[in-house]
Amino acid sequence: MWPTKLVSVFTVFTIVLYAATGILTLWSIVETIRNRPAGKALLGGAALLLLLLIVQLIISIATFGSTHDVDPLLYFGYIITAIMVMALAGFWAFAELSRWGPGVLAAAGLTVIVMIERLDQIWQ
């Protein structure tokens, strides 16, 4: 029984990821327009998103065997790339002291949204 339960957890978690990435991206765009560097709260948001992506990785490892044939190289290639993009952008935004720190976070956020969509497509 528990694998099916985990799969529905997975669907809910994808929606959470969409919401978190969307909020972070919009917030970053607003901060870029307002000409602010990335503050502690925004960087914390980026760290939280990174954490959520890692949780997604763990959930998908846990449920991977119980699902239909998904190419592991394709799926984990995407999720690890998404984690790397978010980690690098977060570090970049921390080091950058101008409005372009949030700007880079916004660009990374858009990339990660597309990747979450691709991950969802691949999974189904």
Add this chain to the structure above:
Amino acid sequence: MTRRNRFGGDSADDANSAGSANAAGNAKSAGDADSTAASARGQTGRSPFSAMHTGPGRALTAVYGVFALSATARAGYQLIREFDVAPIAYSLSAFAAVIYILATVCLVIGNRVSHRIAVAACAIEFLGVIVVGILSHTHPEDFAKPSVWSNFGSGYGYIPLLLPLIGLWWLLRVGRRASRG
């Protein structure tokens, strides 16, 4: 709290500081603009050609980096798993990924040579996206599987079409500023 710069300063774009560094460099002979600009900023190993001096330049470099990373990951997968399906499209993907990495690295290094390589890389990217975009319409059978440059980069939100233009515009701007005087 978070409105302020984390290090207590103003959040102004640092384009001004780079501008003054170049102004100081221009006051002297243009023969060795690299070292004069570097010493004017009290730093070593920096050149006026580098995109890293200004916020927008660093943002452009970061976006190039993100694109290089995702293009490399995708091309790597295509080469490993399904190269036989569409060798032309996937070879192009790999080539494009290498060019994006090259452009990113050259934007960071920013000496005279790397500036020229970056201009060439951006020009190749733009030509690639145009030529492959046209070919994928006239010869769809050779481009059955998507590459980064197919259909003018529509699979990537037309970023492959826009990025080299922004890159070229930036490189020409920086080049003009660095060689002035």
